[in-house]
Amino acid sequence: MSGDIGGRSKKLLLLIVAISLQSTAVLADDPSSSNDAAKAEANPSKSASNMSREVFFICLAIAGTVLVSVFLFKLWQKKKREEQHARLLRLFEEDDELELELGLRD
Numbered sequence: 001m002s003g004d005i006g007g008r009s010k011k012l013l014l015l016i017v018a019i020s021l022q023s024t025a026v027l028a029d030d031p032s033s034s035n036d037a038a039k040a041e042a043n044p045s046k047s048a049s050n051m052s053r054e055v056f057f058i059c060l061a062i063a064g065t066v067l068v069s070v071f072l073f074k075l076w077q078k079k080k081r082e083e084q085h086a087r088l089l090r091l092f093e094e095d096d097e098l099e100l101e102l103g104l105r106d
Contacts, residue, residue, distance in 0.1 A: 009075055
């Protein structure tokens with residue numbers, strides 16, 4: 001069960017990274033960015049539109065980073081909790097075997 005969750009989280013993380021790299025590549029290869037200064041002088045509302053789009057993408061990237069961080073933290077907590085539970089079960093399992101070997105219990 002935990003192996004399935006780990007594999008699923010790795011695939012999800014890979015998908016998120018691929019999407020973010022794709023979006024940054026699209027924004028970096030924008031041919032109109034070299035003419036932004038000339039266009040801003042000609043049409044000031046267009047530059048405000050570009051600025052608001054950049055702010056939106058930055059906020060989207062920050063929100064995505066926070067969501068991925070929270071997801072990974074929760075996954076880490078769950079894994080730690082499962083390890084502690086397994087360790088506790090092993091502790092009591094060994095204790096029962098010891099009592100049986102010593103003849104303290106039937």
